[in-house]
Amino acid sequence: xxxxxxxxxxxxxxxxxxxxxxxxxxxxxxxxxxxxxxxxxxxxxxxxxxxxxxxxxxxxxxxxxxxxxxxxxxxxxxxxxxxxxxxxxxxxxxxxxxxxxxxxxxxxxxxxxxxxxxxxxxxxxxxxxxxxxxxxxx
Numbered sequence: 207x208x209x210x211x212x213x214x215x216x217x218x219x220x221x222x223x224x225x226x227x228x229x230x231x232x233x234x235x236x237x238x239x240x241x242x243x244x245x246x247x248x249x250x251x252x253x254x255x256x257x258x259x260x261x262x263x264x265x266x267x268x269x270x271x272x273x274x275x276x277x278x279x280x281x282x283x284x285x286x287x288x289x290x291x292x293x294x295x296x297x298x299x300x301x302x303x304x305x306x307x308x309x310x311x312x313x314x315x316x317x318x319x320x321x322x323x324x325x326x327x328x329x330x331x332x333x334x335x336x337x338x339x340x341x342x343x344x
Contacts, residue, residue, distance in 0.1 A: 226248050228337070228338060229336045231336065232333075235335060236328070238301055238304060242301045243320075246260070249290070250290060254322050254325045255322060256275065258310075258321070261310055262302055264311075265298050267295040272287070272288050273287055274286050298311070
């Protein structure tokens with residue numbers, strides 16, 4: 207070896223708690239769908255593929271859990287129940303009452319639910335408003 211150091215630079219894959227707060231403040235300026243998308247990702251730690259496939263019936267306030275589906279690399283879907291706060295259930299209930307989705311919480315697109323790239327644009331806009339440097343969420 208010639209004594210030179212080699213550095214590997216990895217893209218950021220998360221944002222700090224302070225940046226999450228700024229993101230949610232910025233989301234308050236967005237529409238109700240976008241606010242809820244960001245809120246659920248922040249509060250439940252959901253990935254984009256998980257939030258787009260949420261269904262209205264996945265929220266179980268009596269049990270305090272949300273059923274989340276994750277697509278695995280080798281195929282197949284795994285369902286997990288995540289513990290959620292009362293605030294999450296109240297926020298989702300208010301959204302459902304106002305917007306009236308049935309089936310998918312965020313309907314649209316060919317698959318019946320909002321597209322992953324649409325969620326990416328929601329994050330990009332909110333991060334721009336919050337002045338948070340671009341990260342690699344996807």
